[in-house]
Amino acid sequence: MLTSTLIGTDGAGRSVYRSKHINQDGRHVLLYAHAPHAHPPTGAELDRAEGSGELRRHPLRLEWNIYAPARQDRTYKPDGAADPLAPSQPGGPATEIPFATFDLAVFENRFPSLSGASADAPAAGAQLRPAAGRCEVVVYGPEREGSLATLTIDRRRLLVAAWNDRYSEMFAAGHEFVLPFENRGEEAGVTLHHPHGQIYAFDFVPPVQAASARAFAAGFDLAARLNDWRQDFEVMNAGGLSVFAPPFARFPFELWIASRAPRRGPWDYNREELDAFATLLGNVTQRYDDYFGRPTPYMMSLHAAPRRAGAGFQFTTQFYPLLRSRDRVKFLASIEQATGVFTVDVLPEWAAKELRR
């Protein structure tokens, strides 16, 4: 049973369809394309892992951590023949996506850190709560190799449309904060090389987003600052969006994408901005790879407004490369982990100049 829905248009104005399949273990598999998916599933499916996690409160950092012991057994760097993100071939081994073809696929993680229904708010002082939320994997395409830079622009437009669909559904389900992200490269702990990202839906507002919401509510206006930073910190721009090294970057060569007009999330982008976003996601990755002369390991995350954020929250997409130079990896060590203070060797204004070339 495959249900196709027209979810809107992409940055080029083309219709985008979501075709939904529900696995026997209840997990959703979603195929995004410019047409309804025309082929039935192949039949072979993988099963959800046993066990669910919990949140525990760190009494000295005043933060919630997620405990998900089932993840210790998760798939770890399978060889090419067992790519779990590849299309399933009839008669072949099951993969995560029980279809022989697809353009862009999203499925619920079999080893989720967050899962289950929305929890009630914990009693005051409670030290434990269920790890409610949702974890999805976003497979950028059927290709086993590549990056945001090697995807076609059409595929990146689909990716942006899929993110917006996930925001819409996850907020409607009551999740408080939704984080699409990508870990790229072994230095970012990536266990599967097939190009993909992930989405975590939290049932609470994480501390970083809570701080941002406070800052925006207090009047910080990022869009207004972009103009001041243009000369010294901007690396490229397109269609109302700017790519810049934030003057307060925490990682060497950190870059952000933001719009010159205030937007709460990519769902607020107009068509020109949606198209520029799809373009720049590839251009930033390409610029890194050109500059470092190698596939650049990075962490990318979309910082959109939490569901119930107050006015003023402004959306940014943040890239944290894990290199200090071509052959030097950026490690996080004691100072950062023990104090929360980042020590930065590469000045953002210098990084911007280097990356502008």
Next chain:
Amino acid sequence: MLTSTLIGTDGAGRSVYRSKHINQDGRHVLLYAHAPHAHPPTGAELDRAEGSGELRRHPLRLEWNIYAPARQDRTYKPDGAADPLAPSQPGGPATEIPFATFDLAVFENRFPSLSGASADAPAAGAQLRPAAGRCEVVVYGPEREGSLATLTIDRRRLLVAAWNDRYSEMFAAGHEFVLPFENRGEEAGVTLHHPHGQIYAFDFVPPVQAASARAFAAGFDLAARLNDWRQDFEVMNAGGLSVFAPPFARFPFELWIASRAPRRGPWDYNREELDAFATLLGNVTQRYDDYFGRPTPYMMSLHAAPRRAGAGFQFTTQFYPLLRSRDRVKFLASIEQATGVFTVDVLPEWAAKELRR
């Protein structure tokens, strides 16, 4: 000119002396031993790097970052023949320590992240301030190889005495928070393999310590909880100190050392606790190396009270190993970096049971 001072007694009750030398570039070199240092300096000295850093406020995370571009050029994995932490031989190349012998040495970092005099408080809304503070390197001994576990107990007692001397001097100089720490192993970004740690003195209270101070002020009593956690979370104990996996650990196999009686810092430890501390620093490291069957990369940090902390702050020493299992490195990736929420695969109670064996 070498000035020797009796600074107190170590965990075994032996006198500890600090012998101070001032380099031509003004940096202090301190030798700690059970007797005044008897030999003059060798003459050859290294010079402090040019340039000083600054603090910048992250307007969305509401945190200060340290910018120290001079560090990009710092010494990077020199080969054995150029060990900058070895004793200097007369006529040989200069090292960081211009003495032909020493037991335990502390010197001011030539590539400091924090340096200079205490800064005035920044004007409200200021985004920049000088990176005031102090960075020191603690060389555990003249040996080029080894770990906290292979040092003699006498040397570890000296180390604890040296830390207490540094706390005393740095608080007297007006620094607000002092962090002795050690990054061990290449996975922690260590560029020098000669056993050593570091000390950072901050002129502000970092966010992690500010949160802890709030928690302790609100009544969190770690010493009282140790008894509840004994059965499920304790790994070993000695002389009034407990080594345990905190139930809210953020890293797999994370261990803390804490005293059963509340202490603000190691300067509050009585003689029995000082001796147990020197013992346990080695035992924890040895236990990790035995369990993982290899030198275990970790971040270790001493979480003592800030200078002006209110009542109730309790001292802990925290070890964050960087392994999930013998051959799997723990990476920090997007979730942690983008949201501040840690995802933990290894339950602390399971880790405690494993490490107790």
